[in-house]
Amino acid sequence: MGKDWMDNKTVIITGASGGMGKGVAEKLIKEHGCTVIGIARSEEKMKKVVEELGEYADKFSYQLFDVAVEQNWIDFVGYLNENNIKPDVLINNAGILPKFDRFQNYTVEYIKKAMDINFYSAVYSIHALLPILLESDSPAIINIDSSAALMTLAGTSVYSASKAALKSLSEALREELRGKCYVGIVCPGFTKTDIFRDQDSADAKAQKMLNMVSTSCDRMVKMIMNDIQTKKPLGVHGFDAAFMNYFGRIMPVQGGRLFSAVMKMSKLPLFDAVFKD
Ligand SMILES: NC(=O)c1ccc[n+]([C@@H]2O[C@H](COP(=O)([O-])OP(=O)(O)OC[C@H]3O[C@@H](n4cnc5c(N)ncnc54)[C@H](OP(=O)(O)O)[C@@H]3O)[C@@H](O)[C@H]2O)c1
Incomplete structure (x- = not known):
């Protein structure tokens, strides 16, 4: 174990029951001796995380709650105080990917739900936890954002809006807390996790395409860990994310048209x- 600012820290990470959150939690524990409090809703998945941690399991505990509800965060702060737990790092990772669809096809209720999980969860967690985090010698907030925040495609209105909001919030915090707290933003591109569960699974060709452009979860976790270790302000990972970062900057309007044309042509x-009338 090399010497690192993250070594032996107490870390809170949302979405630790699966995908990238689980991978990051495991690395923090096994490679940095961190004590991790994971947050998610499924006890079954959390029990599996504990089982897989084996001899490291005593470094992991979990709290089961919906990150999209503010009161849950207020109660969580109460739990930390009662148990004299002093977290150093908060990683907002829990998120959902709405089904690829036209804006008008989403109900307003669903849009609010997606914003609650992907954006307001970070608002609530940071608002509730910042005073405690700032008591740490090396406080940190890392928000797992998305390449969807770098460029918006037709069919991703809700997801992109939620992730763009998260990016803007994080950028303001980075400046407001400069010198007091490390604020990191990570924008992964497509990554092989279960997040695609709501997409059309019958579309085998699409699955194949997603697999082709996706980065493995292990590889993405390594890149996220490297961002955190080096206190990178912004990490853009995966070739698709690099592509969107580039086109989002040099062709903010025509880039969207270009991607729409490619998506239509793919049939x-x-x-x-999104495209069939
Ligand atoms: N995979 C990708 O291609 C990709 C690309 C760019 C960005 N991202 C972002 O990366 C993050 C992690 O994604 P992933 O691919 O690892 O997803 P994942 O495999 O679906 O895991 C999502 C995690 O979030 C938890 N979660 C979801 N909704 C929650 C809620 N309301 N309250 C508490 N926990 C909740 C889930 O646990 P429970 O089900 O147990 O609650 C699970 O642990 C997300 O923010 C996602 O937007 C993913």
Whole structure:
């Protein structure tokens, strides 16, 4: 174990029951001796995380709650205080990927739900935890954002809006807390996790395409860990994310048209709801 600012820290990470959150939690524990409090809703998945941690399991505990509800965060702060737990690092990672669809096809209720999980969860967690984090010698907040915050495609209105909001919030915090607290933003591109569960699974061609452009979860976790270790202000990972970062900057309007043309040409059923009239 090399010497690192993250070594032996107490870390809170949301979405630790699966995907990238689980991977980051495991690395923090095994490679940095961290004590990790994981947050998610499924006890079954959390029990599996504990089981897989084996001899390291005593470094991991979990709290089961919906990150999209503010009161849950207020109660969580109460739990930390009662148990004299002093966290150093908060990683906002829990998120959902709404089904690829046209804006008008989402109900307003669903849009609010997606914003609550992907954006307001970070608002609530940071608001509730910042005073405690700032008591640490090396406080940190890392928000797992998305390449969708770098460029918006047709079919991703809600997801992109939630992730763009998270990016803007994080950028303001980075400046407001400069010198007091490390604020990191990570924008992964497509990564092989279960997050695609709500997409059209019958579309085998789309699955194949997603697999082709996706980075493995292990590799993405390594890149996220490297960002955190080096206190990188912004990490953009995966070739698709690099692509979106580039086009989002040099062709903010025409880039979207170009991607729409490619998606239409692909004739994938995945994009039917967006382009078929
Ligand atoms: N995979 C990708 O291609 C990709 C690309 C760019 C960005 N991202 C972002 O990376 C983050 C992690 O994604 P992932 O791919 O690892 O997803 P994942 O495999 O679906 O895992 C999501 C995690 O979030 C938890 N979660 C979801 N909703 C929650 C809620 N309301 N309250 C508490 N926990 C909740 C889930 O646990 P429970 O089900 O147990 O609650 C699970 O542990 C997300 O923010 C996502 O937007 C992913």
